[in-house]
Amino acid sequence: TTYDIAGLKSRLGGIRTEENPALVKQKSRDFYWYSPTLKRQLDHVVGDIIVSPANEAEVIRTLAAAYELGIPVTPRGTGTGNYGQAMPLSGGIVLDLAGLNTVIAVQPGRFVAEAGAVIADIDKLARGQAQEVRMHPSTYATASVGGFIAGGSGGVGSITWGGLRDAGNVIRLKVVTMEAEPRVLELTGDDLHKVAHAYGTNGIITEVEMPLGPAYAWVDLIFGFDTFERAAGFANSLGEQDGIAKKNLTVIAAPAPHSYFLRHQDYLQPDSHVVIAMIADFAVDATLALARRASAELLFRSDVLADDDKKRLPPGFELTWNHTTLRALRIDPAITYLQTLYPFPDQVALAAKLHAHFGDEVIGHLEFVRFDGKVTCFGLPMVRFTTEERLDEIVRIHEDMGAPVFNPHRYTLEEGGMKQTDDVQLAFKKEADPKGLLNPGKMIAWEDPSYDYKSGKHFLFKSLAEAG
Ligand code: FAD
Incomplete structure (x- = not known):
């Protein structure tokens, strides 16, 4: 499809726009390449123009002009999403909100x-x-x-x-x-x-x-354990300590921390499964006492570092969540990942069971959270990628064993989420975007109301099918 970009520009006088192909391409992507599946499907995706409003009034003018001309608009913050969320599948405007x-x-x-x-x-x-x-x-x-x-x-x-x-x-x-x-x-x-x-x-x-x-003044603590399950058990019980102010609590299976966290490598050991905790300074002593009782080995504490090391090392949370995968990918490009939930109250046993089931193919990575007052964990396990078929099979095995997967290898809301229509979001789209111009292709319920989530088939947005 070709859009009336000249007409658009004539309506946007005074608002910053950019059509340099290299810059448009750069702002048409996010971290979709974490997924080999999305890399294959979305690599060619590119918008026609970047529009960079400076304030809300310019956003309103841009949307009015795009509506009049029927040009799709895909919003973008800073493009760090992982599933192609910010990629303009039908081309058109990349609305840069930075x-x-x-x-x-x-x-x-x-x-x-x-x-x-x-x-x-x-x-x-x-x-x-x-x-x-x-x-x-x-x-x-x-x-x-x-x-x-x-x-x-x-x-x-x-x-x-x-x-x-x-x-x-x-x-x-x-x-x-x-x-x-x-x-x-x-x-x-x-x-x-x-x-x-x-x-x-x-x-x-x-x-x-x-x-x-x-x-709070946060302190990064890293503890080593001889098994993944003991590391997970300690993280779970530390998570339940309400008096200990904490901001993050992560478990990563050996040997990933030592292999992938290069700047922290001197503190780590290949055979240690680690707990990375972000703890308020006043609660460090209490946490160390709990760790001693759990026979944990203290590998690292950020509050006693020399100034040079403090400057050299990234904050502990940049070893966690999707930074774990990023650091792994930099060393081993064959790594990808999943997003899983280990439901309360069996989270530790289930995570350990899956870890044992896959061995080296799926590297355990847990992020502890408090959901509805209960401590449990998500997983962002790292997967040694072989084929898309095997990746889908690994997803299926997780779900069969009781760990729902929020699939990060799909660009639609539904396939990456609850695998069902979100009626509230669909109803609001009918009201707020009647022409369906906002971020096309991401909401299946809008594009294909008859789509069968149980079919086992990937949804393929028609603009992508035409381009691919
Ligand atoms: P973008 O990627 O620019 O946009 C995200 C989505 O929101 C897109 O669909 C876009 O169209 C839409 N959007 C952006 N701005 C607006 C707006 N103003 N109005 C309407 N829609 C808009 N995510 C987590 O939740 N937790 C994590 O811990 C985490 N860790 C990450 C670590 C790494 C290394 C990477 C690469 C990603 C991680 N992510 C994480 C994903 C991502 O970084 C975050 O979700 C981030 O907050 C996205 O912000 P952004 O500005 O980059 O959004």
């Missing part, structure tokens, strides 16, 4: 920021008032807060506060609709579910209000 980066207010217990603000920048301002962002992805340093809400799920902080979509973790969103005269809506409470984790398929988030917590 220019909406004002932190509007930091108040006791909350902040208000434009959607393109980078989370680390918000946190820095909050810390000036002895507060901190309660929850962030491990891409803290680069991710936008709007991209986190539209495309992320949780991360550092989830061991205390739960997931991003749990009640109370977002206070308010301002959303612009894709209509002849775009409306600006304020969503709170249950209405947040309309656009949270909808990949920008049904509205453009321009402003975000989220809670802040008290700022």
